[in-house]
Amino acid sequence: MxxxxxxxxxxxxxxxxxxxxxxxxxxxxxxxxxxxxxxxxxxxxxxxxxxxxxxxxxxxxxxxxxxxxxxxxxxxPPVSGGDGSHLNGDGHRSSHPEHRTDDGLFLITQSPLSVEATTELVITANHGAALTFVGTTREMTGQQRTVHLEYEAYVPMALSKMAAIGSEINERWPGVKCAISHRIGKVDVAEISVVIAVSSPHRSDCYDASRYAIERLKQNVPIWKKEIWEDGSEWKGHQLGPWNPTDN
CATH class of the missing domain: 3.10.20.30 (Beta-grasp domain)
Structure with a gap:
């Protein structure tokens, strides 16, 4: 077979x-x-x-x-919700640097991310609160210096799982809107790798939904992070105990 x-x-x-x-x-x-x-x-x-x-x-x-x-x-393999290349749904190398869901809320791109552009996607007239989480490349982890990161994604599945996070949030906190943008490829120190924006009528739901989104992203979205150091490199996966992306 x-x-x-x-x-x-x-x-x-x-x-x-x-x-x-x-x-x-x-x-x-x-x-x-x-x-x-x-x-x-x-x-x-x-x-x-x-x-x-x-x-x-x-x-x-x-x-x-x-x-x-x-x-x-x-x-x-265990995801990190963190080689600069990626595959399209046909299993071939894709030359297109940007992939977005039809509703425009979820993005995977090789280009630098815009905090403002992602946040604007969730701003509405009836929401009085908006919160944006920004993940960047940290240079020092203890005594180890990171030169840059490389992100890779199973793009079509990653977009689907990101959209599912938005649906889960709307079910748990009705009316809350979520947008996620994630970088792939090389991300230098202090550059942005992920932007998560949420908005809601009241601020408490924003805080809860934002935390939920980043934890779910790290748990089950097929995106991987490779840390490049001065003296080596390592793929980083899920680091919160046994990995099960099907857990809710």
């Missing part, structure tokens, strides 16, 4: 490819079975494969789903 699997971040780097053509020895595997075979076939990446989730047709797959040859597959 021939499968095409998109790879990202540390797994792609370890195997030297972003698109894996794999002959599964059988038919109709589950994600658990596929990951087990991949770990045996690629022992150099087995540890990373083990902690990754399989995405099927841009959704995190349940353990018992049956995989078909025509499915769009991707191995999703």
């Amino acid at each position: 021939k499968l095409t699997i998109q790879l990202f971040a540390g797994i792609a780097e370890r195997l030297g490819t972003s698109l894996l053509e794999y002959d599964y020895p059988g038919t109709d595997p589950t994600p658990v079975q596929l990951k087990e075979k991949l770990g045996l076939a690629y022992p150099e990446a087995a540890a990373q494969i083990r902690v990754s989730f399989l995405a099927v047709n841009q959704q995190y797959a349940s353990a018992d789903i049956i995989i078909k040859a025509q499915d769009e597959l991707a191995l999703i």
Whole structure:
């Protein structure tokens, strides 16, 4: 059974490819079975494969789903909600630097981010409060100096998950509006990597929704961050205990 699997971040780097053509020895595997075979076939990446989730047709797959040859597959290592290249939905390198949802509220781009432009998306006449969170590249972490960051995204799935955060917020705090812009590619020290803007009729909902948005972004949006230091580099994933992007 021939499968095409998109790879990202540390797994792609370890195997030297972003698109894996794999002959599964059988038919109709589950994600658990596929990951087990991949770990045996690629022992150099087995540890990373083990902690990754399989995405099927841009959704995190349940353990018992049956995989078909025509499915769009991707191995999703722990995300950071943080190589400057990315893939489009067809699994090919995309030359387009900007991707936005149809409603304009959620953006992934290689260009510098505008705090004002993202905030303007949520300002409305009936909302008396707006709050904007801005994430930037920090230079020093303890004694270690970061030279710059590199962000990579599974773009179509990342946009879908960002839009889902907006829907979740509106369900929890009716009327609250959310917009998220995220940078990919190289982000230098003190440059902006993410902007999250929320607005609501009253300020308390703004504070709660903003915190919810950044935590969900770090939990389940397939965006990865590589820290480049003076003497090395490392892909940073979820760092809050065992990673499960399906947790609510």
